[in-house]
Each structure stands twice: as C-alpha cells, then as structure tokens.
Amino acid sequence: MFFIFSKTVAFLLLPSNLLIALGLIGIVLMATRFKRAGSRLAVASLIVLALAGFTPVGRVLTHALENRFPPWDPARGAPDGIMVLGGTIAPGLSRDYGDTMVGGGAGRFIAIAKLARAYPNARIVYTSGDASLFADGLPEANYLYPLLDSFGVPRARVMLESRARNTTENAAFSKELVKPKPGERWLLVTSAQHMPRAVGCFRRAGFPVEAYPVGWRTRKQGNLMPTFVFARGLATLDFATHEWIGLIAYWLTGRTSELLPGPVAAH
Numbered sequence: 001m002f003f004i005f006s007k008t009v010a011f012l013l014l015p016s017n018l019l020i021a022l023g024l025i026g027i028v029l030m031a032t033r034f035k036r037a038g039s040r041l042a043v044a045s046l047i048v049l050a051l052a053g054f055t056p057v058g059r060v061l062t063h064a065l066e067n068r069f070p071p072w073d074p075a076r077g078a079p080d081g082i083m084v085l086g087g088t089i090a091p092g093l094s095r096d097y098g099d100t101m102v103g104g105g106a107g108r109f110i111a112i113a114k115l116a117r118a119y120p121n122a123r124i125v126y127t128s129g130d131a132s133l134f135a136d137g138l139p140e141a142n143y144l145y146p147l148l149d150s151f152g153v154p155r156a157r158v159m160l161e162s163r164a165r166n167t168t169e170n171a172a173f174s175k176e177l178v179k180p181k182p183g184e185r186w187l188l189v190t191s192a193q194h195m196p197r198a199v200g201c202f203r204r205a206g207f208p209v210e211a212y213p214v215g216w217r218t219r220k221q222g223n224l225m226p227t228f229v230f231a232r233g234l235a236t237l238d239f240a241t242h243e244w245i246g247l248i249a250y251w252l253t254g255r256t257s258e259l260l261p262g263p264v265a266a267h
Helices: 002-013 015-029 035-054 057-066 091-097 107-118 145-151 167-178 195-204 230-252
Strands: 081-085 123-127 158-161 186-191 210-214
Touching: 002 015, 002 230, 015 035, 015 230, 035 057, 035 230, 057 195, 057 230, 081 107, 081 167, 107 123, 107 145, 107 186, 107 210, 123 167, 145 158, 158 167, 167 195, 167 230, 186 195, 195 210, 195 230
Parallel strands: 081 123, 081 186, 123 158, 186 210
Antiparallel strands: none
C-alpha cells in the first residue's frame, strides 16, 4: 500500500503537476459562476509556475540535500563491500533497443567501474527491481551486465538484487542478500541528492554504510542566481521536491532513522 501511495501522491505533489492542475481548474471555473475565483486561480498558478522555474528555489532545496554528506575519503582504507543503488536504467527502452539505456545517473555506473578496479577484493552489489507503479516485470538490475561488459568489469564481480522497488526495500533485501558481518565496511553509492534518505533507510535496517555520493547537481558553494532556462529550473525543483517528500514520508512511517540523516560523528 505504501508503495502505491508514494508513487501516486509524490506524482501529484510535484510543483509542475500541481501548478498546472490548479491552472486548469481555474480555467474551468472561469466558465462557471465562479469566474472571478477561477481567473485569480489561473493567474496565481501561472505566476507561481514562473517563479518555480526561474528562481533558484530548486537549487537551494537540492543543495541542502547534496551537502549532507561529503565526498568519500579513500584514506579511510579499502571497503569490504560496495552497495550501488539503481534507479537510472530505463528497462523498457533497454528491452526495446537491445542495449542498456542509462538516464541522468550515470555517475553510479562510473563508480562501479572505478571502485571495482581500486578495490579488487571488495564485494559489489547492485540493487534495483521493478519500480514502476504497474509492475511491468522489467527489473532494472537485469540490464546491468551488458554495461559492465563495456566497462571491462567481470560479471562475477557484481551480485544483483532485483526485487527492491524502493529505497526501503533496497536496504532490507540487500542486507538479506549479503548478510554483512559486524565490523565490515560497506560503501553506499547513490546520487548526492538521494543519499540522506538512502543512508536513513540502511541505518533503520541495521546495515551500517559509508556514504559514497555521486552525481551532484549543484555547486559546492551554492548559487542564488536566477535560472534562465525555465524547463531546467522547474525540473530541478521537481527532483528536489520529490526527494523532500520522500524524506518526510519515510520518516513519518518509520522507514528512516531520522528526518534528515547526516554523517555519524567519529568516536
């Protein structure tokens, strides 16, 4: 039930979808006796939509997430395992065209190739199942091996976990698969924006991990300049809103250890 709820509600609450829906409602109301209210709603939604796309609010929300965890420091020593979260392969397109189609999260796959060479004794797991709402039966992990071949990473190096549909299940099923021993050090590879929620889920599952963020969208020092490409600014806000909604929903339902997880202080 949570899976269906999270997919539908998160979609409806994205700023782009919500504001367009409010604008359309306003236009419909303009044809009724609520013409004045409808016109105000339509104009207000258009103004807010413009602000959402042209102001830096999306970057600010993204920056707050991406800077929770610093880049991983190799001086910490070789890890025992590397956990890579999926969510960037398009299974339908991959099946249609007979090749692995990767979206905007290619940094996760670059990390696999880089870490596999740097730490030849580390176990590597890629976790991602069928995250589509209607479950079309195309687990993302099934399309990873051809990509590994092109990177020169032996398929035997990477274990696949293909049941997980969301971050909670990534943590639970991965722990069940690898059965981490006390004292083992596992890296968690995912986008910097998604890292707080991912770490919170793994901590809740009792699977200690070290953050290895990739795929930053914002500069380290932040940027409050306006966004001059409307579509880019609106997409940034949508991605950030999706992640903040996920953080709040996961925390309220006990799926993460805290609202906004961060690094654990060294003892």
